[in-house]
Amino acid sequence: MGDRSTPEPTGPVTVVHLLRHGEVHNPEKILYGRRPGFRLSDHGAAQAKTVAEYLADNDVAAVVASPLLRAQLTAEPIAAEHGVDIGTDDGLIESGNLFEGKRFAVGDGALKRPEAWRLLRDPFTPSWGEPYLRIAHRMLGAVHAARALAPGREVVCVSHQLPIWTLRRYLLGQRLWHDPRRRQCALASLTSVEFTGTRMTGLRYAEPAGPSGALVTGA
Numbered sequence: 362m363g364d365r366s367t368p369e370p371t372g373p374v375t376v377v378h379l380l381r382h383g384e385v386h387n388p389e390k391i392l393y394g395r396r397p398g399f400r401l402s403d404h405g406a407a408q409a410k411t412v413a414e415y416l417a418d419n420d421v422a423a424v425v426a427s428p429l430l431r432a433q434l435t436a437e438p439i440a441a442e443h444g445v446d447i448g449t450d451d452g453l454i455e456s457g458n459l460f461e462g463k464r465f466a467v468g469d470g471a472l473k474r475p476e477a478w479r480l481l482r483d484p485f486t487p488s489w490g491e492p493y494l495r496i497a498h499r500m501l502g503a504v505h506a507a508r509a510l511a512p513g514r515e516v517v518c519v520s521h522q523l524p525i526w527t528l529r530r531y532l533l534g535q536r537l538w539h540d541p542r543r544r545q546c547a548l549a550s551l552t553s554v555e556f557t558g559t560r561m562t563g564l565r566y567a568e569p570a571g572p573s574g575a576l577v578t579g580a
Contacts, residue, residue, distance in 0.1 A: 372558025373513030377504050378416070379525045379552040380517055382427075382435040383408035383570070394458045401434045408549035408570035413438035415551075415569035421445070422511035425503070426519035427453040435549070436519045448510075452503030453520040456527075457491035486538075493527050493537035500528035508556050522546045532561055547573040 383405030385393070393399045401409065416439060425448040426436040436447045486492050500520070507516040526544045529552055530537055546552065549570035555563035 370557040370560040370562055374562075375508050375512050375556045376515045377507045377554045377556070378421075378515065378517045379504070379528070379554065380412060380435065380439075380519045381522050381525055381546050381548060381550050381552075382429075382431045382519055383412075383549045384573075385431050392458060395429065395455050397430065399429070399431055401431055405431070405548070406434065409435040410438045411570045412549050412551070413442045415567075416515075416517065417442055420514045421517055422514040423448065423507065423516045424519070425450050425453065425507050425510075425516065427451075427455065427521060429455060429521075432519040432521070436517070439517055439519075450503045450506060450518070452499040452506070453518055453524065455521040456496050456523045496524050496527045497531035497537060500524050501531065504528065504554060505559070508559070525552050529564065532564060547571070 382401070384402045385399050385405060386402040387393060387399060412435075421439065421443045422445070424436050424440040424443070424445055426432040428449050428451055432453070433447060433449075440447045503518060503520075507518050510516055522544060526539075526546045527537055529546075530539065532554065545566060547568045547570075549568075551567045551569065553565050553567070554561055555565075
């Protein structure tokens, strides 16, 4: 019988950095989701600059961001550092959520109202928002589009906590439904996917702007 082992990947080594945006100015503490106009807080702007400094010596050839303001603002100092324009990819956008615009906490806001309970009936899809598999597929498309922009170099894609975490689990072959308290995707963190040719050959995580809890507002 012939050798059925998977051949070694070939081609240029390209790194796509998935950057979660920085902290958002959200004094009312609502789940803002895809609502426009939510900018970075002063601390969030400082986090974006810290990431730009962290990546200053990397071979970043392109910067792409979610269309939402907080992602675009996070991308700005990185793009300026490397002298590139910011591209926009809708595939990097925040996940859709039917609780958008509401305060969302146990015992406070949306979960207090019985009419909202129907949205919580299925945590596996989930029933309250965009299906996890759809998120994973659109994020995967955005990442491969970014990889194709700069073979053999690095690309930064600015996105959001749940989309980044969902894609990470998808790439690692893990189930997509999960405990939100266990997400490893801090504000302004980098989830970096390495490709050799078109095949993923590595994944690493860094928090250049410091840690933040999985449930910290700013998703």
